[in-house]
Amino acid sequence: MEWEIVIGLEVHVQLATKSKLFSGASTRFGAAPNTQACAVDLAMPGTLPVPNEEAFRHAVMFGLAMNAEIGRRSVFERKNYFYPDLPKGYQTTQLAQPIVGPGEIEIHLEDGSSKKVRLHHAHLEEDAGKSLHETIFETHGHGMSGIDLNRAGTPLIEIVSEPDMRSAAEAVAYLKKIHSIVTYLGISDGDMSQGSMRCDANVSVRLKGEEKLGTRAEIKNINSFRFVEKAIVVEAQRQIDLIEDGGSVVQETRLYDSDKNETRSMRSKEVANDYRYFPCPDLLPVELSEDYVETVRSRLPELPDAKYARFQSEYSLSAYDADQLTQERAVADYFETVAKESGEPKLAANWVMGELAALLNREELPIERSPVSAEQLAGLIARITDNTISSKIAKQVFEAMAAGEGDADAVIEKRGLKQVSDTGAIEKMVDEVIAASPAQVENYRKAEEAKRPKMMGYFVGQIMKASKGQANPQMINKILKEKLDALL
Amino acid sequence: MHQLTIAEIIRGLRDRQFSSVEITGHLLGRIEQLDGNYNSFITVTPEQALQQAAAADERLTAGGAPALCGVPLAHKDIFCTEGVRTSCGSKMLDNFTPPYDATVVENFNNAGAVTLGKTNMDEFAMGSSNETSYYGPVKNPWNTNCVPGGSSGGSAAAVAAQLAPGATATDTGGSIRQPAALTNTTGLKPTYGRVSRWGMIAFASSLDQGGPIARNAEDAAYLLSAMAGHDPKDSTSLYRPVPDYTAGLNGDIAGLRIGVPAEYFSDDLNPQVAARVQDALKEYEKLGAQLVEVSLPHTHLAVPAYYVIAPAEASANLSRFDGVRYGHRCEDPRDLRDLYMRSRGEGFGEEVQRRILVGTYALSAGYYDAYYNKAQQVRRLIKQDFVQAFEKVDVIMGPTTPSPAFALGEKKADPVAMYLEDIYTIAANLAGLPGMSLPCGLVNNLPVGLQIIGNYLDEARMLNVAHRYQQVTDWHKASAA
Numbered sequence: 001m002e003w004e005i006v007i008g009l010e011v012h013v014q015l016a017t018k019s020k021l022f023s024g025a026s027t028r029f030g031a032a033p034n035t036q037a038c039a040v041d042l043a044m045p046g047t048l049p050v051p052n053e054e055a056f057r058h059a060v061m062f063g064l065a066m067n068a069e070i071g072r073r074s075v076f077e078r079k080n081y082f083y084p085d086l087p088k089g090y091q092t093t094q095l096a097q098p099i100v101g102p103g104e105i106e107i108h109l110e111d112g113s114s115k116k117v118r119l120h121h122a123h124l125e126e127d128a129g130k131s132l133h134e135t136i137f138e139t140h141g142h143g144m145s146g147i148d149l150n151r152a153g154t155p156l157i158e159i160v161s162e163p164d165m166r167s168a169a170e171a172v173a174y175l176k177k178i179h180s181i182v183t184y185l186g187i188s189d190g191d192m193s194q195g196s197m198r199c200d201a202n203v204s205v206r207l208k209g210e211e212k213l214g215t216r217a218e219i220k221n222i223n224s225f226r227f228v229e230k231a232i233v234v235e236a237q238r239q240i241d242l243i244e245d246g247g248s249v250v251q252e253t254r255l256y257d258s259d260k261n262e263t264r265s266m267r268s269k270e271v272a273n274d275y276r277y278f279p280c281p282d283l284l285p286v287e288l289s290e291d292y293v294e295t296v297r298s299r300l301p302e303l304p305d306a307k308y309a310r311f312q313s314e315y316s317l318s319a320y321d322a323d324q325l326t327q328e329r330a331v332a333d334y335f336e337t338v339a340k341e342s343g344e345p346k347l348a349a350n351w352v353m354g355e356l357a358a359l360l361n362r363e364e365l366p367i368e369r370s371p372v373s374a375e376q377l378a379g380l381i382a383r384i385t386d387n388t389i390s391s392k393i394a395k396q397v398f399e400a401m402a403a404g405e406g407d408a409d410a411v412i413e414k415r416g417l418k419q420v421s422d423t424g425a426i427e428k429m430v431d432e433v434i435a436a437s438p439a440q441v442e443n444y445r446k447a448e449e450a451k452r453p454k455m456m457g458y459f460v461g462q463i464m465k466a467s468k469g470q471a472n473p474q475m476i477n478k479i480l481k482e483k484l485d486a487l488l
Numbered sequence: 489m490h491q492l493t494i495a496e497i498i499r500g501l502r503d504r505q506f507s508s509v510e511i512t513g514h515l516l517g518r519i520e521q522l523d524g525n526y527n528s529f530i531t532v533t534p535e536q537a538l539q540q541a542a543a544a545d546e547r548l549t550a551g552g553a554p555a556l557c558g559v560p561l562a563h564k565d566i567f568c569t570e571g572v573r574t575s576c577g578s579k580m581l582d583n584f585t586p587p588y589d590a591t592v593v594e595n596f597n598n599a600g601a602v603t604l605g606k607t608n609m610d611e612f613a614m615g616s617s618n619e620t621s622y623y624g625p626v627k628n629p630w631n632t633n634c635v636p637g638g639s640s641g642g643s644a645a646a647v648a649a650q651l652a653p654g655a656t657a658t659d660t661g662g663s664i665r666q667p668a669a670l671t672n673t674t675g676l677k678p679t680y681g682r683v684s685r686w687g688m689i690a691f692a693s694s695l696d697q698g699g700p701i702a703r704n705a706e707d708a709a710y711l712l713s714a715m716a717g718h719d720p721k722d723s724t725s726l727y728r729p730v731p732d733y734t735a736g737l738n739g740d741i742a743g744l745r746i747g748v749p750a751e752y753f754s755d756d757l758n759p760q761v762a763a764r765v766q767d768a769l770k771e772y773e774k775l776g777a778q779l780v781e782v783s784l785p786h787t788h789l790a791v792p793a794y795y796v797i798a799p800a801e802a803s804a805n806l807s808r809f810d811g812v813r814y815g816h817r818c819e820d821p822r823d824l825r826d827l828y829m830r831s832r833g834e835g836f837g838e839e840v841q842r843r844i845l846v847g848t849y850a851l852s853a854g855y856y857d858a859y860y861n862k863a864q865q866v867r868r869l870i871k872q873d874f875v876q877a878f879e880k881v882d883v884i885m886g887p888t889t890p891s892p893a894f895a896l897g898e899k900k901a902d903p904v905a906m907y908l909e910d911i912y913t914i915a916a917n918l919a920g921l922p923g924m925s926l927p928c929g930l931v932n933n934l935p936v937g938l939q940i941i942g943n944y945l946d947e948a949r950m951l952n953v954a955h956r957y958q959q960v961t962d963w964h965k966a967s968a969a
Contacts, residue, residue, distance in 0.1 A: 039588060043808040045581065046568045046590060046687040048722050078804050080851070082828055089807020147812065276851035278860060281694035281801050283723055 001244070002208040005236040006216075007171045008120075008163035009228075010200040011178050012156050013188045014127065015058045020153035021126045022049030022092065022283075027155075029194055033132070033148035041129075041153045043087035048282050051076075055155040056286065058187040059099045059124050060296045062157055065181045065303050066119050068103025073287045074124070076280045081273060084147050085129035093125035093158075095277050097285070100157070105181075106305060107173040108323045117174050118162040127154040151195075163202065163213060168232040172225050175199060176327055180304045184329040192223050199228055204249065205239045214239070215249040219256050219263055231256035235263045307332055315345035324353055330367045334374045341378030344385055351377055355398050363402075371402045380408035393417050393469055421472040423479070426463075429471065430479050433462045434487075444484055456480060489514045490650040491967070494559055494707035497653060501548055501558045508548065508558030512541035512602050515560050519604065519651045525632060528645040530565045530623045531573055532605035540602040547600050555734075556714050557600030562652040564643050565606035566613055567593050567698070568687040576689045577609040577621040577639075580809045580816045580835030590687025591719045592656055592698050599714045604652055608642030611837045612806065613663055613691040615639050616909040619900050620839040627896070628671060629968035630934055634893035637667030637909075643701045644671040648968050654702040654711050658688060660695045661794050662888075662913025665925035668701050669888035669937020672927045672966055674954065675701040676708045679945050680920035681726035683712075684719030690805040692798035693724075695917040704964045705926060705954035709733035712947060728945060736948040737955045742776030744953065745881040751787035752886030752912055752939075764929030764936040765887045768957065772885070775956055782877040782884065786869045790915040791907055793870070796850045796863035797918070803847030809835060842903065871919040878943045883953055887912055888925040888937030916941050926954045927963040935966070 020027055023040035040047045063070045075097040078090040100122035106114050129152035136146045159178060165171045179197060182188040190197045199222045204214035219235055222228045235256075239249050254263040302310075304326050311322040311332075325335045331352065338348040356377065360367060372380075380397055383389050389397060389412060400411040412418055420426060434441055437459070444455050456477070463476050489511055492500065500506050516534045523529050537560065544558035568574045568586035570593075575581045589597065596603070610620040618626040618641025626641040628634040629649040636645040640657030644667035647655050657664045659677035668675025676699045683698040690696060700711035713733045719725045748769065753762055769779055811817035811831025818830035836844070850859035877884060890911055899906045916923035921941055928938035938957075942950040958964050 042813055044586065044588075044814070045574070045576070045584065045689045045808070046586070046685075048686050048724075050721060050723050080804055080807065082807065082810060084810075084812050084824065087808060087813065088804075089810060090804050274853045276804075276848065276853075276856075278800060278804070278851055278856075281692070281724075282690075 003205050003240050004208045006163045006204045007165040008202040009161045011159040012198045013182050014196040015055055015155040016188050017052055017054045017155055021052050021055050021155035023153055031150055037149035041149050059157050061185045061187055063100035064297050066103040066105055068119050069101030070293050071099045071101055073285050074099040075285045076283045077277045078280045080276045085131045092280055094123035098123035105177055107177050109173055112319050117164045120160040120162050122157050122159040125156050127151050127156050168229040171232055172229050175228055180327045184303055201232055203232055203235045205236055215251050218253050220253055222256055227258050234261055315339055317349055321349045334367050337374035338378045342381040344381050347381050359402050376407055383408050389419050419472050420467055420470050426471055426475050426479050429463050429466050430483050433459055490518055493703050494653045494710050497559050498555055508541035508544040512537050512560045526627050526629055526645045526649050527624050528608055528626050528642040529605045530575055530608050533572055537602050537604050544600045554599040560602040560604050562604045562607045562646050562655040564609055564640055564657050566658050566689045569593055577611040579622040584815055591684035592715050595714050607646050607655055610639035611840050613639040613660055614839050614843055616906050620837055628893050633895055635896055637670035639663040641667050644668055644673050647673045647701050654707050657701045658698045660691050661917050662910035664699050665888050665913050665923055668925040670893040672935035673701050674704050674708050674926045676924045678947055679922045681724050683715045684722045684725045686719055686721040692801040704958050705951050709951045731948050733948050733951050736952050739952045741953055741956050744777040745780050746772055746777050747780050747782035747877050747881030747884040749782050749784045751784050756890045758891040760931040761887050761936050765938055768928040768938045780881050784873040786873050789866045790870055791911055793863040793866035794914045796859045799843040799847030800850045800860050803844045806844055867918045870915050874919045884941040886939050888939040892931045892934035922947050924950050924954055929963055
C-alpha cells in the first residue's frame with residue numbers, strides 16, 4: 001500500500017511590539033517573573049483591554065506578505081477556559097472575523113522545485129502566562145507551582161494553513177518560509193528557542209489516490225524546525241502502522257517527546273473542550289480603511305520571494321543558492337554587501353554558504369554577531385581575485401580573521417601568507433624538488449604522454465609543501481612542465 | 489445641613505456658610521448614627537474623607553476650584569478605590585483592596601469631591617432588591633421592611649436617607665433607575681460609553697454603565713458633568729465632548745414631543761403606579777409638551793434577551809475570580825480543580841452562581857445559536873424599535889417599575905418575579921440608550937418613579953426635561969428622613 005501524508009500547520013508567532021496586545025506592559029523576554037505584568041495582565045477587577053495599534057499593523061503586514069485578504073473588520077472573541085496562567089479565565093482571540101483571511105505562498109524545496117501552500121487565515125490573539133513547576137521547587141518548596149505572567153497578553157498571530165503539505169520536508173519548508181517572512185518584515189524575532197515561534201502540526205495519512213482526508217492528530221508546541229520534521233515523520237509512521245494493523249486513528253492532541261522521538265497522547269481525560277467563544281464586549285470591532293492597508297503595503301520591505309528572484313537575475317545565482325541566501329533577511333543583507341563590495345557574487349555566495357556558515361554554526365552565532373563582518377569578507381575575496389592569496393590560503397586567513405586577528409590584509413601581512421609569484425623563487429623551488437626526486441623524474445620520463453599531466457601532481461604537492469602553500473599554483477604548473485619536459 | 493442638595497452645598501461652600509470639613513463631618517456623624525437602620529454603606533472612610541475635605545477647603549480658599557470641590561459623595565462598592573476595600577458586595581472580594589482608582593472615582597477626586605465611603609449593592613450588581621449582598625440587605629428608608637431596589641440599593645438608600653447628597657451607581661438592567669424609583673431619588677443611566685467603565689467591576693460589559701443617583705435632576709447634572717467623558721483606558725467609551733449638563737437646565741420644553749409606549753402600560757403595571765405616571769404626563773402637557781403614542785413592539789422580549797446576554801457576558805467576566813491571584817481562596821486546596829471549585833463555590837452567592845450557570849449554558853456548543861445568537865437578534869430588534877420611535881418623538885416616558893417597593897424577602901425565592909422588576913428598564917440597556925428615573929408621587933407612602941428614556945447622548949435634554957418637572961412639582965422633595 002502506498003500512503004500519503006497530509007499536513008496542516010498552525011504557527012504561533014510572537015509579534016515584536018514593545019508593549020502587550022491589550023496593555024502597556026513591556027513584552028521584553030527574560031525579565032524576573034511577574035515584573036512585566038500590569039493590572040490588566042493580572043486581570044484585576046475592573047480593568048479593561050485597549051488594543052495595541054502596532055500589533056494590527058504587524059498583522060496587516062504579514063497578511064499582505066502572504067498575499068492574503070485583509071479583514072477590513074475584525075472581531076475579538078473570548079475563548080473560555082480555566083487555567084492558572086490564564087488570568088481572565090478566557091483568552092482574547094479572533095475566530096469568525098480574523099484580521100487576515102485566505103492567502104497563498106510558494107515554498108521552495110531542496111530539489112529546486114516549488115509548491116503553493118494555501119493560508120486558511122491568520123488571527124491576532126494574546127498569549128497566556130507560564131506555569132513554573134520543577135524550576136521553583138528549590139526556592140519555594142517541593143511540589144509548589146508558580147505562575148509567571150510576564151508573557152500573559154503578549155501579542156501573537158496564529159497562522160493556520162490549509163492541509164496542503166505532503167511531507168515533513170514540505171512542512172519544514174513552509175515553516176521556514178513563514179519564519180523568513182516574519183523576520184523580513186521585522187514583526188517577530190522568530191526565535192523558536194525562546195518560544196517566539198511555535199508550531200502545532202495536524203497530521204493525517206490516507207492511501208494515495210484517496211480524496212477524503214484521514215483522521216488527524218494534532219501535535220502541539222513543537223519548538224524547532226528539526227523537531228517538526230522528526231515529529232511528523234514518527235507520527236505519520238505511527239498512524240500508518242496503526243491502520244495497517246487494523247486499528248484506526250483517533251482525533252486527539254499529542255505531544256512530541258524529542259528524547260524518545262515519539263508522540264504520545266495528551267489531555268486524554270479532557271474530552272472535547274467547549275470554549276464557549278463569543279465576541280468580547282470590551283472590545284469594539286476594528287475596521288481598517290483601504291487607505292490604511294495601502295499605506296502599510298507601500299511601506300513593506302522587499303520580501304523573500306522578490307529577493308529570491310532578484311538574486312538569480314542580478315547576481316546569476318542558482319535557484320538553490322538564491323533560496324539558501326534569502327531565507328534569512330540578515331543573511332541576504334550580508335551576502336549582498338559582500339557581493340557588492342567584492343564584485344564577485346558567485347564567490348561571495350560560496351563563502352557565505354560555506355566557510356561563514358560553518359563558522360557561525362560552530363560558534364553557534366547568528367549572522368548579526370558574526371566575528372567576520374561582510375566588509376571584511378569582501379576584503380578577503382578581493383585578495384583572492386587579485387591573486388594575492390590562493391583560495392586555500394584564504395581559508396586560513398578567514399580563520400585568523402574569525403579569531404580576531406584583523407582584516408585580510410593585516411592577517412596576510414602579519415603571517416606572511418602573500419602568494420609567491422616571483423618566477424625566480426618558484427624556479428628555484430622547482431629545481432630543488434626535481435633534484436630531490438630522481439625516481440619520480442625517471443617515471444615521468446618513461447610514462448606515456450597522456451599520463452604525464454597526472455604525474456605532475458606529485459611535484460606540485462612537494463613544491464606547495466616547500467612554499468607552505470604560498471606559491472602561485474598556476475605559475476608552478478607552468479614552470480614545472482617546462483622544466484620536466486626539458487628533461488625528456 | 490444634610491437636607492442640602494448638591495447645588496446648595498456648592499453655593500454654601502463658596503459663600504463660606506460652612507466648610508467641606510464641617511459638612512463632611514456632619515454626614516459622617518449621621519452615617520455613624522443612622523446607617524445601622526439602612527445598611528447602605530459597606531465601608532465608611534472617615535479619615536480619608538476628612539483629609540479630602542480639608543484639602544478641598546484649601547482649594548476653595550485658593551479659588552478657581554471645580555464645582556464639586558468639597559462636596560461629600562458616596563461611591564457604589566463596584567467602583568475600585570485605591571487603598572480602600574472594594575468588595576462588589578461579594579465575599580469573593582471581601583479582602584480585595586485595589587491599587588488603583590476607577591476613572592469615575594479619579595474624576596471625582598480630581599474635581600475635589602469627598603468620598604464618604606462605599607455603598608452596599610447586590611453581589612456583583614446581580615439583583616433588584618439589594619438582598620444578594622454578602623453584607624446583608626439594604627433597607628428602604630421609606631419603610632425599612634421594604635427593599636430599596638437594586639443593585640445600587642445602597643447608593644439610593646444613602647441619598648434617600650440624607651446620609652449623602654449624591655452617590656455614584658451603575659445600571660446594567662435598571663440598577664440605577666429602579667432603586668431611584670423605589671427611594672424617591674433621581675437617577676440617570678447615561679448612554680452606553682458616556683461614562684468610563686475602567687475600574688468599575690464588570691457584570692455584563694456591553695450593558696454596564698455608571699451614572700449618578702441624587703436628590704434632583706440639577707444635582708444629577710452636576711455629577712454627570714464630572715463623571716462623563718472619553719477614557720483612553722476604556723475602548724468602548726465614546727469619543728465625544730461632554731457638555732456642561734447644568735448649563736442646559738431651565739430650557740423651555742414647549743413643543744417637546746413625549747413618546748408614550750402602550751407596551752409600558754400593560755397589565756403588569758400596578759394601577760396606582762400607572763395613575764401617578766399619568767399625572768406626571770399631564771403635568772408635562774401643562775408645560776407645553778405634546779404626548780405622542782409610540783409603539784415598542786419587542787418590549788416583551790427584553791427581559792428574556794437580557795437574561796441570556798447579561799449572564800453570558802457575566803459567566804466570562806467572573807472567571808477571573810478563581811482564587812489564584814486575589815480575592816477569596818479556599819482553605820488548603822487539594823489540587824487545582826479543588827481550588828477553583830471551592831474558592832468559587834464559597835466566594836460567590838447563590839444568585840451569582842445561578843447567573844454564571846445560565847450564561848455558561850447559553851454559550852455552550854449546541855445552545856449558542858438558540859440562546860446567545862437569538863438574544864442578540866432580539867437586541868437589534870429592540871434597538872430598532874427605539875430608533876423608529878425617536879424619529880417621531882424627543883423623549884419616551886413611562887413607569888420605571890411595575891410597582892412600588894416590595895417587602896424584604898418577598899421575591900427572594902422567586903428569581904423570575906425578581907427579574908420582572910426590570911421589565912421597563914432593561915430595554916434601554918439593550919439599546920444603549922440613556923434612561924432616567926425621577927420621583928412622581930407616592931402610593932401607600934412608597935415612592936413611584938417616572939422613567940425618561942432619551943435618544944443617544946441626549947442626556948442634556950433629559951436632564952432639562954426632568955428639571956422642568958421638578959421646578960413645578962415637589963415630589964422629589966418628599967423625604968423619608
